[in-house]
Amino acid sequence: MAILKAEAIVLKTYDFRETSLIAHLFTREYGRLDGILKGIRSDSRKFASNLEPFSLNDIIFYQARNSGLHLISQCDLKDDFSVIRNNLKSIAHASYIMDLIGRLMQPDDKNIDGYELTLSALKQMSSGYDAQKVLYIFLIKFLKSIGFRPRLDGCIACDRDISAAAFFNVRRGGLVCARCGAGDSYSTDVLGGTIASILHIEEGNWEDALRLGLSAKVRDELKNILHNFMEFHLQLRPKSGELLEVLQ
Template identity: 30%
Template sequence: MPDFSTQAVVLRSVDYGDSDKIVTLFTSGYGKISAIAKGAKRSMKRFGGTLELFSLVNVVWSRRRGTGFPFLKEATAIRPPDRIRRNIFKTAYASYWTELIDKWIEKGDRHYATFELLSYVLGRLDDSEIDDSLLSMFFQVKFLALCGFSPNLKVCSVCHKPLDAFFGNRLYFSRIKGGVVCSGCGIHNNRDILLSRGTCKLLLWISNAPSDKALRIRFSGASKEEGTRLLEGFCVYCFNKDFKSLRFLREIRKEK
């Protein structure tokens, strides 16, 4: 069987038997795969610390005949997540992003753009130059778009009236309609999320501007809270999953 070589981010790692690990990798060339890393649990010699969660690595693996897990033959570190590992908030954000990807993406489907996005945000999270919550908004907006759930922030999701023609400064975001709704349309209920016009425009900027410009934007504390609440709520609604890491992230933010 031929070997495959690709860059990958480590999404998950669980012990398997006395000495092995099953590692779930999000690869640049082959989508999500789970592979067996022989001896990774017992001996540090073969893989060292390279299979740590959120690491960017180069891996070599081979398929086995039949239905067994592929063999992970080599893993070389490209970017170990040193700062992420030492900071509980960064660890929580990275866990949330990787859980979103792990739960939504099926094994074997190729998602090169999503791999690039994840690798980029983990790198920026580790270099600590960008506010963590802004980075998380950026990731969620882009990931939603890649999955076909881009939130509509430009026109009323019912009558298509442009945002600039909406009355007042407070807007409603309907998860069911997938975007903002003007005051004349629909019955607003407690499932809708209230947000300011300013936050809406900031989210639009993040979703449309090139990444270096999008991440240079300054958010007020209130906008950051609104944008975070909107995107996290919308992700849970769209992907219809329970994200354990998001519950943890919300808990530690409350205690901050």
């Protein structure tokens, strides 16, 4: 068995038998990875980290050939993002991201862009930026990085340029003009400011995106577009999304 090192974000953990823990991780080097920590619950000093959800750790593990469950022999905490843990709203938003990564990323499928985006989102939340804004920026950039960006540069049905009034059509996965959008139950009104915000966030870096002012109406539209788009095209409705709705 090869012994490997990785930097890992903890997506989720659960108890296994009397003394062990199974951890779902997202690693920089190997993508999503599942591991078992034997004896962690019977001897709290055996490992240097408790692998709390959304903490950042360095791990050493024995690569499993067949089972897909790697044996983690060491883990060292690099950052527990304690600022996120002090606030229920940021816990809910960070949990939403962990849930999403767990569902979308396939085991042992390396994705450095996705990893960097996830780590950036945790760092920005931990620096005190508005967790909701960080989540929207993460989702817009992440959907683009996995090739699931909505089409926003013209009417998806007739190709006409879109100037003012437009609709977002979740079934078609992009904007439709007033003529094509009328009467389609999958179309909802969308502000020019919402479209401009998505394009700005897709193109710019995190600093530019975080400086962007988002009105309550734009936030509301972003939330609906992103949630509906992910649900329709990726069959995703993360469980923690329900908690998110409550907190907004």
